[in-house]
Amino acid sequence: MSLLAVDRLAICTADGTPLVSDISFELPSGGRLGVIGESGSGKSLTTLALLGLLPAGLRVSGSIRFHPAGGEPVQVVGASESALRRLRGRVATVVFQEPSTALDPLMRLGDQIGASVRRTRGLRGPALRAAVLSALADVGLDHRIGRAYPHEVSGGQRQRAAIAAAVACRPALLVADEPTTALDVTVQADVLALLDRLVADRGLALLFISHDLAVVSRIAERVLVLDRGSAIESGTVTEILTAPRHPVTRALLESARHLDAALEVRQP
Amino acid sequence: MVRYLVRRGGLLVASLLLASVALFLLLRVLPGDPANALLTVDATPEQIEAAQRQVGSDRSLPEQFVTWFGQLARLDLGRSFVSTLPVGPEIVDRLVVTLPLTLFAFALAIVIAVPVGYLCARWSRTWYGAGLSALSQLGIAVPAFWVGMLLIFVFALRLRVFPSGGFPRAGWADPGAALTSLTLPVLTIALVMSASLIRYVRSATLDVLGSDYLRTARALGASSAEAMWRHGLRNAAGPVVSVLGVELATTFLGAVVVESVFALPGLGSMLVKGITQHDYPVVQGVLFVSTVAVLVIGFLADLAQRLIDPRLRGSSPGGSR
Amino acid sequence: MSRHRRSLVAGGILVGLTCAAALISLLWTPYPVSDTSGGRLAPVTAAHLLGTDRLGRDLATQLMVGARIALETGLGAVVVGGTLGVLVGIAAGFAQRWLDDGLAALLDIVIAFPTLLLAMLVVAARGASLGSAILALGLAMSAVVARLTRILVKRVLAQDFVTASLVSGTSWPRVVAEHVLPNIWPTLAVNLALQFGLAVLAEASLSYLGLGAPPPNQSWGRMLQEAQSTVLVAPAGLVAPGLALVVLVVGANLVADGLREVADPLARRSS
Numbered sequence: 001m002s003l004l005a006v007d008r009l010a011i012c013t014a015d016g017t018p019l020v021s022d023i024s025f026e027l028p029s030g031g032r033l034g035v036i037g038e039s040g041s042g043k044s045l046t047t048l049a050l051l052g053l054l055p056a057g058l059r060v061s062g063s064i065r066f067h068p069a070g071g072e073p074v075q076v077v078g079a080s081e082s083a084l085r086r087l088r089g090r091v092a093t094v095v096f097q098e099p100s101t102a103l104d105p106l107m108r109l110g111d112q113i114g115a116s117v118r119r120t121r122g123l124r125g126p127a128l129r130a131a132v133l134s135a136l137a138d139v140g141l142d143h144r145i146g147r148a149y150p151h152e153v154s155g156g157q158r159q160r161a162a163i164a165a166a167v168a169c170r171p172a173l174l175v176a177d178e179p180t181t182a183l184d185v186t187v188q189a190d191v192l193a194l195l196d197r198l199v200a201d202r203g204l205a206l207l208f209i210s211h212d213l214a215v216v217s218r219i220a221e222r223v224l225v226l227d228r229g230s231a232i233e234s235g236t237v238t239e240i241l242t243a244p245r246h247p248v249t250r251a252l253l254e255s256a257r258h259l260d261a262a263l264e265v266r267q268p
Numbered sequence: 269m270v271r272y273l274v275r276r277g278g279l280l281v282a283s284l285l286l287a288s289v290a291l292f293l294l295l296r297v298l299p300g301d302p303a304n305a306l307l308t309v310d311a312t313p314e315q316i317e318a319a320q321r322q323v324g325s326d327r328s329l330p331e332q333f334v335t336w337f338g339q340l341a342r343l344d345l346g347r348s349f350v351s352t353l354p355v356g357p358e359i360v361d362r363l364v365v366t367l368p369l370t371l372f373a374f375a376l377a378i379v380i381a382v383p384v385g386y387l388c389a390r391w392s393r394t395w396y397g398a399g400l401s402a403l404s405q406l407g408i409a410v411p412a413f414w415v416g417m418l419l420i421f422v423f424a425l426r427l428r429v430f431p432s433g434g435f436p437r438a439g440w441a442d443p444g445a446a447l448t449s450l451t452l453p454v455l456t457i458a459l460v461m462s463a464s465l466i467r468y469v470r471s472a473t474l475d476v477l478g479s480d481y482l483r484t485a486r487a488l489g490a491s492s493a494e495a496m497w498r499h500g501l502r503n504a505a506g507p508v509v510s511v512l513g514v515e516l517a518t519t520f521l522g523a524v525v526v527e528s529v530f531a532l533p534g535l536g537s538m539l540v541k542g543i544t545q546h547d548y549p550v551v552q553g554v555l556f557v558s559t560v561a562v563l564v565i566g567f568l569a570d571l572a573q574r575l576i577d578p579r580l581r582g583s584s585p586g587g588s589r
Numbered sequence: 590m591s592r593h594r595r596s597l598v599a600g601g602i603l604v605g606l607t608c609a610a611a612l613i614s615l616l617w618t619p620y621p622v623s624d625t626s627g628g629r630l631a632p633v634t635a636a637h638l639l640g641t642d643r644l645g646r647d648l649a650t651q652l653m654v655g656a657r658i659a660l661e662t663g664l665g666a667v668v669v670g671g672t673l674g675v676l677v678g679i680a681a682g683f684a685q686r687w688l689d690d691g692l693a694a695l696l697d698i699v700i701a702f703p704t705l706l707l708a709m710l711v712v713a714a715r716g717a718s719l720g721s722a723i724l725a726l727g728l729a730m731s732a733v734v735a736r737l738t739r740i741l742v743k744r745v746l747a748q749d750f751v752t753a754s755l756v757s758g759t760s761w762p763r764v765v766a767e768h769v770l771p772n773i774w775p776t777l778a779v780n781l782a783l784q785f786g787l788a789v790l791a792e793a794s795l796s797y798l799g800l801g802a803p804p805p806n807q808s809w810g811r812m813l814q815e816a817q818s819t820v821l822v823a824p825a826g827l828v829a830p831g832l833a834l835v836v837l838v839v840g841a842n843l844v845a846d847g848l849r850e851v852a853d854p855l856a857r858r859s860s
Binding site (some may be wrong): 057089102104105165169222 | 393449479480481483484485486487488489490491492494496499502503505576577579
């Protein structure tokens with residue numbers, strides 16, 4: 001049984017304009033799926049829909065089904081707010097693209113990590129503090145960073161803190177929505193390596209959303225290509241890289257070659 | 269933080285000095301001899317001279333300034349031309365009315381504006397939300413003194429539940445009477461003030477509701493109420509607090525008109541009387557005290573904003589305060 | 590019709606009503622302004638649509654005449670405050686370092702003082718008159734306008750094509766005429782429409798306190814002050830001038846809201 005099964009997912013505006021249509025995929029426990037597409041292809045809406053976080057006024061149809069090990073299956077489409085709350089953090093968490101706005105600017109990083117740990121794992125007092133410290137250590141941050149506010153640290157450190165807050169909830173699935181796009185090229189590779197290691201160590205499933213095939217091919221096993229709101233191609237990374245069938249995929253591949261070359265120069 | 273306090277405190281003192289000079293100059297340099305206040309149209313040259321000596325306008329400008337500034341340094345605001353009583357103690361007497369009036373109204377305005385502004389934002393997509401916003405916008409277009417008059421008409425003259433004006437002679441020695449006489453004025457100021465506050469609360473709330481960090485908190489399992497309480501409130505408070513400072517200053521002085529409507533013996537009516545009687549020491553004194561209040565309120569609002577928002581405190585890696 | 594367009598039309602109608610009343614009053618009023626033939630505190634009748642005041646003057650007539658003062662003060666203050674504010678704002682926008690800092694700090698201090706207080710200060714110095722009121726409200730407004738202009742000018746100057754134009758030796762008056770003014774006037778217009786409404790309210794307050802234009806200039810603020818003692822007998826005297834004020838100010842605010850679309854077609858958010 002898959003951890004996540006999405007079947008014929010469709011999202012449209014209140015007046016019926018379709019934004020995403022007929023997207024289906026499955027993600028087994030511990031599996032790694034890359035979702036790739038240009039901006040406007042519907043990948044971020046799909047991410048938000050997975051956790052029931054779409055803005056009010058958008059309509060969702062189809063099925064998004066989580067089946068966590070040792071838990072009851074949850075149908076996200078049409079779920080109550082309290083059912084969604086039990087899902088978010090405990091079963092699946094998200095790391096967003098822009099760490100400078102995704103973190104509360106007025107709260108210390110350690111407190112933000114602590115708040116999500118406390119909520120999802122019910123830890124208090126010294127146990128909570130220990131969990132925050134180990135979460136910081138897991139993402140390679142010094143414990144003093146926990147006392148800093150988001151604006152006091154670098155973009156890469158902010159994104160590490162955001163990853164720490166997400167992973168410290170001990171979810172089964174980590175959704176990463178363009179987690180390296182807002183970062184410097186040199187930092188991108190570090191954060192990517194960090195995600196790779198964390199997901200492997202903890203046996204997390206990973207849903208990695210990106211517009212960059214080069215990045216996706218480094219971390220995912222399978223790839224789903226989106227274009228203008230629908231899935232146009234899917235397969236293993238090797239299949240997509242060696243035998244792309246759809247012209248959009250070929251275009252993505254072409255642009256990735258250039259970027260990849262640039263990355264290789266920096267990361268021998 | 270200490271360095272900021274010193275710098276901001278220095279600015280406060282400098283603005284106070286600047287304001288006192290500006291006040292002095294404005295009232296002296298502009299045409300018209302303050303001595304005229306004491307004179308009739310057919311005054312003899314001797315009377316004019318005596319009056320000028322009494323108000324000090326026979327001396328040179330720098331001399332007058334030194335005298336005024338010297339008195340100010342000793343917290344002496346001079347004596348009224350008209351009543352010849354010292355201005356300082358009278359201002360204190362009047363503050364006993366104006367200060368509670370302002371503070372009660374301010375508190376009530378916040379109590380009204382925060383929930384209403386929040387709901388305006390929360391319901392911004394619905395017709396009742398839009399209606400609530402429109403209604404509060406209407407409040408900005410209504411003159412405060414007219415609201416006061418309408419309240420008097422309904423609650424004092426028709427329903428007879430509150431007095432139409434005045435303040436008990438015994439003052440706060442009779443707290444019940446003092447409070448009832450302040451009820452309608454407080455309500456008037458609070459209603460008008462909350463109208464403009466609601467706009468700021470609404471837009472700050474809209475900013476917060478659309479923020480990424482709120483979405484992050486929810487993605488990590490927080491209910492929307494918890495996310496709003498833990499992250500939203502503080503983030504919305506920043507911009508609102510800076511407006512609150514300006515609004516408090518406006519209320520303090522906006523009370524002028526409302527005091528007039530309700531015949532309250534406050535600072536505002538003292539100022540109006542001083543202006544109409546050309547009683548310069550009174551005008552100068554009241555304006556000086558108001559200026560101090562405005563500047564000090566601005567100082568406190570800046571400080572509060574810095575306490576809320578670490579980004580204004582300058583970077584200190586490691587986060588030690 | 591978009592929301593902004595609706596606001597513009599509705600606001601235009603409300604402000605137009607006041608303008609019409611003021612213009613007609615120059616040619617015709619139901620009664621001569623100081624005619625007291627109606628008798629004191631006459632009730633609302635067909636002859637006196639709003640009744641008469643305690644001196645026997647027709648209230649409808651006074652209301653029409655009062656529109657003139659409201660508009661004159663509002664427009665006068667906008668002209669004074671707008672001109673002065675834009676000039677100072679442009680100067681501050683072009684200024685560098687300490688001069689810019691100094692001007693910005695000065696404007697902040699002036700803005701910290703409520704309009705009404707500044708106005709009373711000017712009235713205290715110059716005596717109560719229509720000119721004092723216009724000058725006072727205009728001065729208070731100019732600080733707000735100047736601060737906004739400064740920010741807008743800085744924003745325009747930061748754009749590459751303006752920098753390029755300055756670097757290539759275009760004189761700054763030309764830059765102001767060609768780049769700055771065309772880019773900032775829409776936002777300024779929105780602000781000035783709002784400021785007009787605030788000036789009208791402030792004038793009413795000054796007149797209510799007896800610090801506005803002295804008689805025989807009839808102003809809505811003073812009408813309200815005069816009506817206060819006779820509310821129970823003649824409530825129309827309390828209601829009519831207040832409503833007239835609200836109509837004009839709401840109209841100005843709606844016009845401002847409508848102009849917002851012109852100022853920034855992309856800004857959909859209403860605030």
